[in-house]
Amino acid sequence: MSADSQHEVGERIAARRRARRLTQTGLAAASHVSYATIRSVERGARRPSDGVLEAIAAALEVDATQLRTGYVGTERRVHRALPELSSVIAGYDIPQGPPVRTPDELADATSTAVSWRLGAQYGRIAAGIPDLLRDAIRYVHTACGPEQRNAARMLATAARTADAIAFKYGERDLSARLIDVMRWAADRARDPLVQAATAYVRTEVFFAARAHAVGLAALEQAIEAAPAPSSRPKAAARGTLHMRAAVIAGRDGNVDRADSHLKHARQLGDQVAVEGIYLGTAFGPGSVRIHEVSVAVSLGRDHLDRALRVATEWKPPAGLSAERRSGFYIELARAQEWAGLQADAFESLKAARAVAPQHTREHPWAREVIGNLRRFHRSDAESLSHFAHWIGAV
Incomplete structure (x- = not known):
């Protein structure tokens, strides 16, 4: 179920086309869709079929979910x-x-x-x-x-x-x-940097099994084995492990170790100074700020003020990866819902969807929050229901 009108889809396609400096004729040629169809879709006079949408998305080098939310x-x-x-x-x-x-x-x-x-x-x-x-x-x-x-x-x-x-x-x-x-x-x-990146990803296994204590031990072993932060890539490799360790320590309810790893991550983020992608992982001061929210939410309701404080002082800039920015707004929504800020939580979920629709749609916490909002917050019932149907929470 799409929450987008035909006009919204058309405007989104036109904006993406202009950003790539393509004419409507150029987009028609690149997508193998007729010029008349492109023109009609962008004008909002026609809803593109799935096949047409896929062809346009491929020509614009985006995922189709970036063009039509309910796709x-x-x-x-x-x-x-x-x-x-x-x-x-x-x-x-x-x-x-x-x-x-x-x-x-x-x-x-x-x-x-x-x-x-x-x-x-x-x-x-x-x-x-x-x-x-x-x-x-x-x-x-x-x-x-x-x-x-x-x-x-x-x-x-x-x-x-x-x-x-x-x-x-x-x-x-x-x-x-x-x-x-x-x-x-x-x-x-x-390559010790590849080993560090692998240890970072391996934490998913521990998250999925809720084996937080052993996951934290594995990450701390990886931090010990990681090279000294004598260069930007090495500092980033160690910093990403500290970020991940802070979150899983939070899930384990270990406040002291979560704060300690977050402190080390913050220091390494400042050392790196510039947000970047290091062996496939985003790291820098912005990524650390996002993980401050993650850690606060992982620690539970008693620590939600920490997450809300970050959000009042800072928002993730457009230069950060879409997945990271979307994750920030999803975790913030959870903290806002806990704090009774239902309208703010819904706005955060909509911000997450705007940044990375598919990441938001597949995130279990996004489903949990929208489900709670739909049950207990009635002032925007129709919009909440549209969102809940889109995300699969009903």
Whole structure:
């Protein structure tokens, strides 16, 4: 169920087209959709079919959920890809011939897939990740010497990108197997920064199992093994582990250790100074601020003032990854709902959806908050119901 009118969809497509400096004729040519259809859709006179929307989204290099909020084709595409992903990694440790793509082509495709993950464009990931992962596995087995280490780094990154859709769409067993592929690749990369990134992602297994104490112990071991923060990438690698450790310590109810890890993350964020992407993970002062909210929410209702205080002083800038910004607003919504600020919580959820629709739609806390708001906050019942139907909370 879409909460968007035809005019809103048309305006969104037109804005994206102009941002890419395309004319309507150019978009028609790039999408293989007739000029008359493009013109009619942008004017709001016609609602695009799923096929037309997908074609336009591909030409604009965005996920279709960025154009129409209620679009469900992304879920279909992801669920179609998951069995193939499982098949691709079934024999990841067994040589199966050379990759189809060249190393440079693989590197470009992997970099593009990472940008999709950070932008929460899960449908685009699903369309290409099985073939990318297959080639990356084959490249590790056929590369020799130092080249194999580069191939292993690429495989770890590709497996992490695949895990983004497996984990977010509830395929916990597949997610754990993809993390095993990451760990296997990290061992072959013999790169402590890849090892740190793998330890960061592995925490998903502990979150899913609610094994917070052992997850914290694993992260603290990874921090000990991480290189000294003598450069920006090394500081970022250690800083991301401290961020993650702070959150899982919060889930474990350990206030002192959560605060200690958050303090270290803040210091390393200041050392890095500039927000950036380090081996596929966003890190910098902004990411640390977002994790301050995450830690406060993880610690529970008695600490919600900490989350609300951050939100009154700071908002995530557009330069941060869409997934991070969306996560900030979802966690803030949970704190606002706990504090009885129902209208503010709903505004935060709408902000999360505007930034990264699919990330918001698949987030269990977003569903929980909207469900509570719909039951107990009646002043905006129709809009709440639209949102709840969109997110699947009814």
